[in-house]
Amino acid sequence: MPVYLQIILLVVAFVVFVVLIMYAGGLGVRRMCFKIIAEMEEARAFKEAKAIKLQDERKNFFHVGTGNIRPKALNLLIADGLVIKTNNGKYCLDKEKLAQAKAQLSSKSNF
Numbered sequence: 001m002p003v004y005l006q007i008i009l010l011v012v013a014f015v016v017f018v019v020l021i022m023y024a025g026g027l028g029v030r031r032m033c034f035k036i037i038a039e040m041e042e043a044r045a046f047k048e049a050k051a052i053k054l055q056d057e058r059k060n061f062f063h064v065g066t067g068n069i070r071p072k073a074l075n076l077l078i079a080d081g082l083v084i085k086t087n088n089g090k091y092c093l094d095k096e097k098l099a100q101a102k103a104q105l106s107s108k109s110n111f
Contacts, residue, residue: 025069032073037082040093051090 036054045052055070074091077083081097 029069029073029076032069033077036070036073036077037093037098040083040091045090045092046095048084048086048090048092051086051088051092053089054091056085056091 039054040052043052044050054074055068056074057071074083078085080101082094082101083091084094085091
């Protein structure tokens with residue numbers, strides 16, 4: 001096999017590997033988002049009075065590694081508006097946005 005073909009195959013294999021790793025990471029964040037929502041629903045944290053404390057930052061000093069994706073998932077839920085951070089640092093669910101998200105998920109699964 002010619003060298004130029006080996007280089008092209010190596011680059012293609014590397015790109016496929018990176019895409020698969022990114023996809024797996026996205027699935028992990030998605031799973032963690034569902035766990036956070038389930039935890040908040042179980043605690044009935046739909047109002048500021050019943051808001052719960054969640055881990056919103058990484059525990060390690062250097063902020064490296066992939067061991068804890070919970071803060072990233074929480075920030076994603078905040079950005080989407082599903083979770084609201086209260087003034088006292090606790091978190092609660094937006095009931096209306098959650099209902100919209102669940103309806104959107106169920107409509108996607110029907111196809």
